[in-house]
Amino acid sequence: MNLSISHPSRREANETDRNAGSPSRGGENVRLTSFTDYSLRVLIFLGTDPDRRATIGEIARTFAISENHLMKVVHLLGKAGLLANVRGKGGGLELARAPEAINIGKVVRITEGRPLPAECFDPQNNRCVITPVCKLRNVLADAVKAFYAVLDQYTLADLLRNRHALAKVLLGNAARPPRMPVKVS
Numbered sequence: 052m053n054l055s056i057s058h059p060s061r062r063e064a065n066e067t068d069r070n071a072g073s074p075s076r077g078g079e080n081v082r083l084t085s086f087t088d089y090s091l092r093v094l095i096f097l098g099t100d101p102d103r104r105a106t107i108g109e110i111a112r113t114f115a116i117s118e119n120h121l122m123k124v125v126h127l128l129g130k131a132g133l134l135a136n137v138r139g140k141g142g143g144l145e146l147a148r149a150p151e152a153i154n155i156g157k158v159v160r161i162t163e164g165r166p167l168p169a170e171c172f173d174p175q176n177n178r179c180v181i182t183p184v185c186k187l188r189n190v191l192a193d194a195v196k197a198f199y200a201v202l203d204q205y206t207l208a209d210l211l212r213n214r215h216a217l218a219k220v221l222l223g224n225a226a227r228p229p230r231m232p233v234k235v236s
Contacts, residue, residue, distance in 0.1 A: 087162040089116055089124045091210075094133065094158065098150045098207050099217045104143030113221055124162075131161050150211055156203035166195045 096110050107125055111118040125144060128134040135147040146153070167173050168191045171182045182188070211217065 083159065084163060085120075086124060087159055089114070089121060090128055090158060090162045091155070092116075093121070093124055093128060093144075094146070094153060094207050095210055095217065096221055097134070097144060097146050098211045099214055099221050101146055101150070104137060104141070104145045106143050110144075127162065133158070133161075146207075150207035153207035154203060155205040155207065155210070156199050156201075158207075159202055160199070168195055 092114055093110055096113065097105060107118055107121050110116070111121050125134060125136070129136055129147075132147055133153060135145050137143060137145065165172075169179075169187065171177050171179050171185065171188045172191070179185070
């Protein structure tokens with residue numbers, strides 16, 4: 052897992068001290084990689100209208116994301132069995148599973164890779180001299196477990212409970228080319 056933690060600047064830290072511990076800009080910031088963010092967006096986009104297929108270009112335009120980057124995302128999601136890529140006329144991307152069968156924790160594990168919240172979690176590159184006696188590793192391991200325990204409670208279906216509102220935002224723009232309907236055979 053590539054979590055980036057932002058520390059407040061000296062000025063923000065001083066403001067925090069003056070404001071009884073409440074940072075003016077929200078404090079620490081834990082973020083997933085852009086790759087994971089885009090993966091979740093692709094799944095949400097396709098789940099919003101599961102009876103239709105979409106192209107990488109359409110999804111890229113909707114989220115203002117590079118098509119090249121999305122191709123990598125879609126490739127991994129396809130290899131993981133989450134997306135189906137239908138080629139030819141009327142083709143495009145669609146969910147390979149029902150939204151209820153797509154667990155958010157599993158998606159994040161697939162896209163983030165092995166959790167490495169600190170150097171000591173990477174045996175090949177660990178140069179930290181206190182690793183043998185440090186208790187921080189256990190604390191961070193517990194934090195990662197808690198993080199995934201929360202994500203494991205949700206499926207894509209949970210993220211699509213406001214499907215109609217999502218559809219208005221994602222699919223409602225008349226300037227966007229229409230999505231290709233799925234051919235039922």
